[in-house]
Amino acid sequence: MNALLRRFVELIEADLAAAGFVRRGPVFRYFDLEGNGIALDIQRTTALRGEVEFFINVGVLLAPHLRYYFGQDDPRRDAMPHHSVWHHRLVATDDTAELPDHTFSLSTDTDVARAATIVRTWLAEYIPRMKSWLGDFDAMLAAIDGDRERSSRARAERLASGQWKAGRWPDGTWNAGIIRAYAHAERGDVDAVTAETASWHDSGPDSLAADALAIANQRLTERKG
Amino acid sequence: MIVGYSGLVIIARTGGTRLDEPACVDDLFVAVTDNVRAGGWRIGFLGPVDDTSPDDLANNLALETAAPAIALSVFDSDCALATAANPSGGAVEFYLNEEIVRALVDDDRFEPLNSQAAAGLLAWAEKASLVASPDRLATALEGSPGPFGDGILEFTRALGIAELRD
Numbered sequence: 001m002n003a004l005l006r007r008f009v010e011l012i013e014a015d016l017a018a019a020g021f022v023r024r025g026p027v028f029r030y031f032d033l034e035g036n037g038i039a040l041d042i043q044r045t046t047a048l049r050g051e052v053e054f055f056i057n058v059g060v061l062l063a064p065h066l067r068y069y070f071g072q073d074d075p076r077r078d079a080m081p082h083h084s085v086w087h088h089r090l091v092a093t094d095d096t097a098e099l100p101d102h103t104f105s106l107s108t109d110t111d112v113a114r115a116a117t118i119v120r121t122w123l124a125e126y127i128p129r130m131k132s133w134l135g136d137f138d139a140m141l142a143a144i145d146g147d148r149e150r151s152s153r154a155r156a157e158r159l160a161s162g163q164w165k166a167g168r169w170p171d172g173t174w175n176a177g178i179i180r181a182y183a184h185a186e187r188g189d190v191d192a193v194t195a196e197t198a199s200w201h202d203s204g205p206d207s208l209a210a211d212a213l214a215i216a217n218q219r220l221t222e223r224k225g
Numbered sequence: 226m227i228v229g230y231s232g233l234v235i236i237a238r239t240g241g242t243r244l245d246e247p248a249c250v251d252d253l254f255v256a257v258t259d260n261v262r263a264g265g266w267r268i269g270f271l272g273p274v275d276d277t278s279p280d281d282l283a284n285n286l287a288l289e290t291a292a293p294a295i296a297l298s299v300f301d302s303d304c305a306l307a308t309a310a311n312p313s314g315g316a317v318e319f320y321l322n323e324e325i326v327r328a329l330v331d332d333d334r335f336e337p338l339n340s341q342a343a344a345g346l347l348a349w350a351e352k353a354s355l356v357a358s359p360d361r362l363a364t365a366l367e368g369s370p371g372p373f374g375d376g377i378l379e380f381t382r383a384l385g386i387a388e389l390r391d
Binding site: 001006041077 | 254255275
């Protein structure tokens with residue numbers, strides 16, 4: 001591993017390991033007992049010789065959604081942020097930047113310290129937040145509503161001022177439809193799953209919609225039994 | 226513009242151990258796409274890596290797994306510089322698609338390898354307890370790695386590394 005990247009990884013790994021994350025290659029993963037989790041991926045990109053450039057992607061993982069993706073395979077080894085129901089690419093710039101930039105660039109020890117500070121600050125705020133969502137549909141749906149309101153305020157502010165301002169927008173993108181579908185499914189609400197997934201592009205037998213519906217039917221049967 | 230695969234590919238016999246687990250691979254900080262083959266062989270696509278060479282990686286892998294191993298550095302899906310190493314020492318350097326390498330590398334830096342490589346690779350396969358096909362191997366060495374690694378997969382089949390049976 002490049003020496004600068006190694007120092008950066010060591011700095012953030014200390015915080016992530018303390019929070020229960022396990023690293024495999026460039027991906028750190030955390031899972032709760034039910035199989036819900038968080039994945040953080042250091043995604044390298046092309047850089048000039050002597051420099052290291054990368055993005056940091058984070059995703060919150062929903063256990064039934066992972067089971068759909070991975071089947072018999074173990075998501076604890078392979079789950080990535082793109083398997084998530086909430087994902088975010090960390091911003092590499094601070095609040096003084098005119099526009100956000102997602103590229104972390106390391107060419108000196110100072111860059112390493114600065115990048116690690118940005119990431120560790122974000123992790124300190126967001127690891128507890130992300131963990132609070134794991135397996136809790138109500139918490140995720142409430143967070144979706146809160147983020148929607150915050151986006152509306154930020155949009156109005158931007159329209160009024162004509163300027164983008166750091167820290168005004170919520171971090172991350174939710175996949176609310178998937179969360180709602182699995183929330184309905186776990187309650188055994190077949191009709192609600194059917195309604196939620198009715199407009200989904202793929203509704204074939206191997207689709208996510210079919211998986212959610214199968215879970216809903218199973219839960220319904222369990223309750224009747 | 227179509228850009229092909231550039232990066233390292235490794236071929237090693239690790240049994241049930243995934244190719245991202247050996248220390249020499251973990252140290253590269255890459256996500257490995259692992260393809261399982263019969264007899265405990267695996268083919269791993271590592272993507273771009275800037276701090277090792279196929280020679281170092283093949284030798285490290287062979288030592289760590291105590292089995293013959295190969296590392297290829299693929300350029301734009303068109304060609305590869307590669308090393309087949311043995312844990313007891315001794316290595317064979319070769320190219321996939323030597324013609325393209327010759328076209329890309331300055332004349333004074335280009336070193337032809339493949340005229341000697343086929344015999345070395347057959348010996349490598351024998352040490353690995355594989356039954357290689359000389360004709361198929363010669364053809365595979367002339368081919369390109371291909372955008373989806375098909376040329377590399379054919380190269381492994383020519384060496385005698387078989388697909389997993391259902």
